[in-house]
Amino acid sequence: MKRFGRGIATIMFGFGYGEGFPDYSVASIEFAEDNKILVRTAAADVGQGVLTVVVQIAAEVLKVSPEVIRIIPGDTHLTKNAGSSSATRQTFFTGNAVKNAAQALLSNIYHYASIEFRSNYAELSVKGGYVFRVDQPNNKISFWELAQKVKEKGEILRAEASFFPRTNKPNPETGRGEKVYVAYTFVTQIAEVEVDTITGNVQVLKIYTAADIGKAINPQNVEGQIEGGAMQGIGMALMEEQVLKDGVTLNANLTDYLIPTAMDMPQFETCLIEKEDSDGPFGAKGIGEPGTIATAPAIANAIFDAIGIRFYDLPITPDKILKALKEQKDKKL
Amino acid sequence: MSTHKLTIEFIINGQKRKIETTPFTRLLDLIRDDLHLTGTKEGCGKGECGACTIIMNHQLVASCLVLAPQADGAEIITIEGLGEKGKLDPIQEAFIETGAVQCGFCTPGMVLAAKKLLEENPHPNIEEIKRGISGNLCRCTGYKKIIEAINLAAKRLTQQLEEEKGKEKNV
Numbered sequence A: 001m002k003r004f005g006r007g008i009a010t011i012m013f014g015f016g017y018g019e020g021f022p023d024y025s026v027a028s029i030e031f032a033e034d035n036k037i038l039v040r041t042a043a044a045d046v047g048q049g050v051l052t053v054v055v056q057i058a059a060e061v062l063k064v065s066p067e068v069i070r071i072i073p074g075d076t077h078l079t080k081n082a083g084s085s086s087a088t089r090q091t092f093f094t095g096n097a098v099k100n101a102a103q104a105l106l107s108n109i110y111h112y113a114s115i116e117f118r119s120n121y122a123e124l125s126v127k128g129g130y131v132f133r134v135d136q137p138n139n140k141i142s143f144w145e146l147a148q149k150v151k152e153k154g155e156i157l158r159a160e161a162s163f164f165p166r167t168n169k170p171n172p173e174t175g176r177g178e179k180v181y182v183a184y185t186f187v188t189q190i191a192e193v194e195v196d197t198i199t200g201n202v203q204v205l206k207i208y209t210a211a212d213i214g215k216a217i218n219p220q221n222v223e224g225q226i227e228g229g230a231m232q233g234i235g236m237a238l239m240e241e242q243v244l245k246d247g248v249t250l251n252a253n254l255t256d257y258l259i260p261t262a263m264d265m266p267q268f269e270t271c272l273i274e275k276e277d278s279d280g281p282f283g284a285k286g287i288g289e290p291g292t293i294a295t296a297p298a299i300a301n302a303i304f305d306a307i308g309i310r311f312y313d314l315p316i317t318p319d320k321i322l323k324a325l326k327e328q329k330d331k332k333l
Numbered sequence B: 001m002s003t004h005k006l007t008i009e010f011i012i013n014g015q016k017r018k019i020e021t022t023p024f025t026r027l028l029d030l031i032r033d034d035l036h037l038t039g040t041k042e043g044c045g046k047g048e049c050g051a052c053t054i055i056m057n058h059q060l061v062a063s064c065l066v067l068a069p070q071a072d073g074a075e076i077i078t079i080e081g082l083g084e085k086g087k088l089d090p091i092q093e094a095f096i097e098t099g100a101v102q103c104g105f106c107t108p109g110m111v112l113a114a115k116k117l118l119e120e121n122p123h124p125n126i127e128e129i130k131r132g133i134s135g136n137l138c139r140c141t142g143y144k145k146i147i148e149a150i151n152l153a154a155k156r157l158t159q160q161l162e163e164e165k166g167k168e169k170n171v
């Protein structure tokens, strides 16, 4: 028999290293000869999309098309520390570093352009890679021409900036503290499942997610992080188990350690809540790990709703379910 | 192990190749190390993950489970064989558009699995798409955007076909 159940779970997640750790990111921006803008950042894009996000941010601040921007990625000769791609921190930290660098560069553009135009900065504006006088929009000079002029003076039109927020250690006794993490992401997920009481198999039918991510700089990426995270959560809830014996993993292969395939995919419905309430770039918060955390408890709650049994250790495999169902039946008799 | 060498011939991505190999070389290694076609990935090396997927004699195969000599006389398509220089295959385009690529490690295999699926079944429903890529693991995306990509590619390819047919009629 198939029994339907629905469960909910909510999590909060403080991201970045937090707790007083010196966590920061440095980025710089300069002009290349081929009419491109170079952003240097060591932030590692492992597929989460941080480099897409920083291109968007730099383009937004400098009012140019994203195609103009090129990244010089992590290289100890060419870039400074951006911290790790972990702790759900890159969009927040490197996003801010790039935003700060773009703003610093923009002020330098205004500074040198006001000298060029013999004008006041307030009379200037930028668009599409040009800086111009607002009252004479045709009287314009491109960023690259300006960079050349600055170079002729023996200076360089570029900017470097960092983001280095302060966090505090929590009180060791109470666990409380002021700003232990830079910000918190909140996620609520609802799981709908079907439990097969004959085979013990659990099929996740649907995962609804509401994520308070401040601002989705790239909504498609954010959805991708949530769907991928939820899928890992499904694996964690129902199938993924590392079997250790005497310190040796017995199932270190994909034959015995099962991860979800496309056949295990539920329907996803995701709602992004954009309150822009953090110090992140444009109010954005991290979504890497938060996408994974609520899924397993939501599924465990849904299984409880379906068959009235609580499981306290993951994964909730068919054999555990069948055993628990039998115990439940025996008790009733 | 003997150092016995043998020469095999096959067509890969439309090109005829003759290459010396050993009876113990995996086709995956021949493709990556000898032909330098590194689009094909190795995940598990055990036929479980689909990262090494290629199309050989019109079949989807895990190249980590095929010995190089078995490819003698075969016709092989790897991810490098899709699209043309400067122009992506419609499946590849759809993957980019829908955000179906995160780390990209599964992508070559996924795209080839999609190609094979759409050749056999140009109008798959969601269940059929899921089954079509069920031999290819993805750890990043949660599969949703990959399925959307294949759905989009199916629509585009059908449209393309109809347009071509329309043109033929007009001629």
Ligand code: FES
Pocket (backbone or CB within 6 Å): B041, B042, B043, B044, B045, B046, B047, B048, B049, B050, B051, B052, B053, B062, B063, B064, B065
């Ligand atoms: S590497 Fe061949 S299936 Fe995983």
Ligand code: FES
Pocket (backbone or CB within 6 Å): A047, B100, B101, B102, B103, B104, B105, B106, B107, B137, B138, B139, B140, B141
């Ligand atoms: S995109 Fe990373 S494994 Fe699929």
